[in-house]
Amino acid sequence: MSINIKLNNMDYRYEVYQIVSLFHSLEEITFSKIEEIKLSKIEKSFCIDIEEKFMEISGEGSTKNFEFNEEDIKKNQIKRYIYSYFSKLYSVELPWGTLIGIRPSKIALNLIKQGYSEEEIIEYFHHKFLVKENKVKLCINVAKHERNFINTNKNNISIYLGMPFCPTRCLYCSFTSNPISGNKSLVEPYIKALAKEIKELSHFIKLKDLNINTIYFGGGTPTAVCDTDFEYVMKNIYENLIRDFNVTEFTVECGRPDSITKAKLETMKSYLVDRISINPQTMNDNTLKIIGRNHSVEDVIDKFNMARNLGFDNINMDIILGLPGEKSKDVNHTLDVIKSIAPESITVHGLSVKRASKLYEDLKLKRIYEIASQDEITKMYDGTKVVAEGLGMSPYYMYRQKNMPCNMENVGYSVLGKECIYNMQIIEERQTIIALGADAVSKVVFLDENRIERFANIKDIGEYINRIDEIIEKKKALLETLYK
Secondary structure (H helix, E strand, C coil): CCCEEEEEHHHHHHHHHHHHHHHHHEEEEEECCCCCCCCCCCCCCEEEECCCCEEEEEEEEEEEEEEEECCCCCCHHHHHHHHHHHHHHHHHCCCCCCCCCCCCHHHHHHHHCCCCCCHHHHHHHHHHHCCCHHHHHHHHHHHHHHHCCCCCCCEEEEEEEEEEEECCCCCCCCCCEEEEHCCCHHHHHHHHHHHHHHHHHHHHHHHCCEEEEEEEECCCCHHHHHHHHHHHHHHHHHHHHHCCCCCCCCCEECCHHCCHHHHHHHHHHHCCCEEECCCCCCCCCHHHHHCCCCCHHEEEEEEHHHHCCCCCEEEEEEECCCCCCCCCHHHHHHHHHHHCCCCEEEEEEEECCCCCHHHHHHHCCCCCCCCCCHHHHHHHHHHHHHHHHCCCEEEEECCCCCCCCCCCCCEEEEECCCCCCHHHHHHHHEEEEEEEEECCCEEEEEEHHHEEEEEEEECCCHHHCHHHHHEEEEHHHHHHHCCC
């Protein structure tokens, strides 16, 4: 289905698109001027006439007029009016209202710093963005937690390392994750290129006398490679980024249970990994097959217990709410299993339908999967909150993504002292992150200027390997602008 918006003033096209897409996340949205004749068959068409003092929205047999007031920014009013129109038209209220930013807790934290009370922050979010009270309170709780970890020293940095291989590609995935079965010839040259980048950036970090706060090894799936290759990478990380530094936290996102072996867990232990993530996404075998995962629920539990027996006492588990075909009862089963094994943290993701994923194409072209309704999604989120609190966890970080059906959020719950510090630093954007590996994006934070410069490594694995020297030198050049 496509949506056509007839708009008289294209200066407001971006604001109109932002809000309309909240209600039509899977449809193609096109624009034409009001006076233009419709040349193609459009399944739905709306007319938005924005004048100096009022605006009119019409379509689907409904017409509404809204007046602008001089006390508020016009663009904000346009967003709220468009939201109000579609919310009433479809009889649905979105919990985050018109707010589209991915880091809403930063807004709450800034207001806390300015001395706003909780009631004033709730009123601010509601007036400006139409955000529901329970979501504002989530922002406030996360902000209060995060403020104890926010970086204030430019010489404190974190390191991200990426492994762009996975056992298989998941239905919803849009990341740089190449199925390892078809890319085995790239593994050895890739990890050698990564090792070179690790070594060269380690020299730079030591030369500039920087402090490595946290290290996060993600992907893809770091454990997708064989035991020997995994040990090779871990050894390079330890010798160049761990041994001579006082690292507070070292996380490895094991991710897929079918890629975890006892040897890899022992390797992680020997190289001082103190936090791992084992991500089932769901504890329902039927759903695992649908989303393209080759492991079973039993595999998840077995690998979790294996890690426990080897002494890992900080284990995170990721789950996704709104997976194809799942209802709240299915999520409740997932939560029951997680509750029984009791990890130290749970990261709850709402399904984000990315345009680069197979899921998006399937939904757009075939609609062969059923996605849960707003009410069902709300029940799922409420259930995760109850279970997390039952395990002694509190929300410590959160963020949002585009194209999330039902306009929800991703939130991390943790028992006290087992939070992922890296997650908070990446969300708050007050610490430089040096990212290594294909498609890894470094963020250089200029604290004094409240400014961020980004450097993205080449996405293609072959190009990353061939141009590793160029990548290293360009990254050093950017870092030199801060660490002179």
